[in-house]
Amino acid sequence: MFPSYLRSFAAYLKLTRGYSDHTIAAYRRDLEKLPAYLELRDWELSISQIERFHLDDFIQYLAELGLAPRSQARLISAMKTFFGYLLDERIIATDPTELLQAPKLGRKIPEVLTYEEIRELLAQIDLSTDHGLRDRALLETLYACGLRVSESTGLKLTNLYLDQGFIRVTGKGNKERVVPIGGEAVKHLEIYLEYVRPHLPSIKPEAENIVFLNRRGGALSRVSVFTAVKKYAAAAGIEKNVSPHTFRHSFATHLIEGGADLRAVQEMLGHESILTTEIYTHLDTDFLRETIMSFHPMNQR
Structure with missing residues (x-):
């Protein structure tokens, strides 16, 4: 679902936005975690089916794993830039990150039985x-x-x-x-x-x-x-x-x-x-x- 879009997104960041290789690599690492999480939750979604609540869950989940606030901020920035790019390219019709906010901690991670x-x-x-x-x-x-x-x-x-x-x-x-x-x-x-x-x-x-x-x-x-x-x-x-x-x-x-x-x-x-x-x-x-x-x-x- 994601690899082809990430490749074109990386080229966009490099050629159009002038981002450094370090920033592009960091954004890509962050964004690669999203399809992995969707698979973990057993959500079979196309890129256009992703909604804000999916992203809220994703960020919340990583926060509860101990992702530092600074890293959360970078992740949100990466997602906003990525989905903004997809919207501009008319790959998606609406931007699920438009009202995306940092998560409130305290929700439970997926349950595991002993x-x-x-x-x-x-x-x-x-x-x-x-x-x-x-x-x-x-x-x-x-x-x-x-x-x-x-x-x-x-x-x-x-x-x-x-x-x-x-x-x-x-x-x-x-x-x-x-x-x-x-x-x-x-x-x-x-x-x-x-x-x-x-x-x-x-x-x-x-x-x-x-x-x-x-x-x-x-x-x-x-x-x-x-x-x-x-x-x-x-x-x-x-x-x-x-x-x-x-x-x-x-x-x-x-x-x-x-x-x-x-x-x-x-x-x-x-x-x-x-x-x-x-x-x-x-x-x-x-x-x-x-x-x-x-x-x-x-x-x-």
């Missing part, structure tokens, strides 16, 4: 019912593989290689990737596939190759997955704003906390840019602080 909270949420599922067996398999897969909700509802039987420990996922832009899947998720998937799915009254022709089905034999909707996650989170007494995407955030955060290679996490999440994956590293700060406080010699005195 491992204990995830186990408690999963424990709320009634495994004595077909519905519960399906939901357990679904949520275990979401967490084990870091899937987007659309990737889970579109998961195909022919893309399951459970005996080999991986699944093939179709992500954004119909791009496929291979993702490992752990033993716990495999166990619950196999239970669902053996004891629940084959015994549905009927399966709609278009859903014959879809893994997760509703009671009428059709593919699950995003809304039904969202509703299920909300229900189990409430039953577990979790007060965080939990959604299916929370499992994806938690998957990435727990891997990075455990020392996983950032490139490997990028590959498993299906991020085009490493910048998107790097956003998750901020969630590791509590873990790092605890390590420093526990083991740094100056803190042992």
Whole structure:
């Protein structure tokens, strides 16, 4: 979405505005963070669909990660200049930065569940019912593989290689990737596939190759997955704003906390840019602080 516009924007800054190479590079680095954030939030937007609230969220998010006020000011300046350029070139019809202001701090960053909270949420599922067996398999897969909700509802039987420990996922832009899947998720998937799915009254022709089905034999909707996650989170007494995407955030955060290679996490999440994956590293700060406080010699005195 952005690269071609950024290239022409850099030429505009250089030739028309006379900006220094240092300033152009800084603006470009700032602006490259925006598509990475949009991908993180799972917002599939063209450049003309970006509105002020998207940019407000983006700036707020970076502020809560610790972006200094001076850097925030430069970021806002870069975005105002960029979208002003797009407006002049008639690439967009309205400028979303026109009333853009520095963010007010205090809003929450995207929620992440602890491992204990995830186990408690999963424990709320009634495994004595077909519905519960399906939901357990679904949520275990979401967490084990870091899937987007659309990737889970579109998961195909022919893309399951459970005996080999991986699944093939179709992500954004119909791009496929291979993702490992752990033993716990495999166990619950196999239970669902053996004891629940084959015994549905009927399966709609278009859903014959879809893994997760509703009671009428059709593919699950995003809304039904969202509703299920909300229900189990409430039953577990979790007060965080939990959604299916929370499992994806938690998957990435727990891997990075455990020392996983950032490139490997990028590959498993299906991020085009490493910048998107790097956003998750901020969630590791509590873990790092605890390590420093526990083991740094100056803190042992």
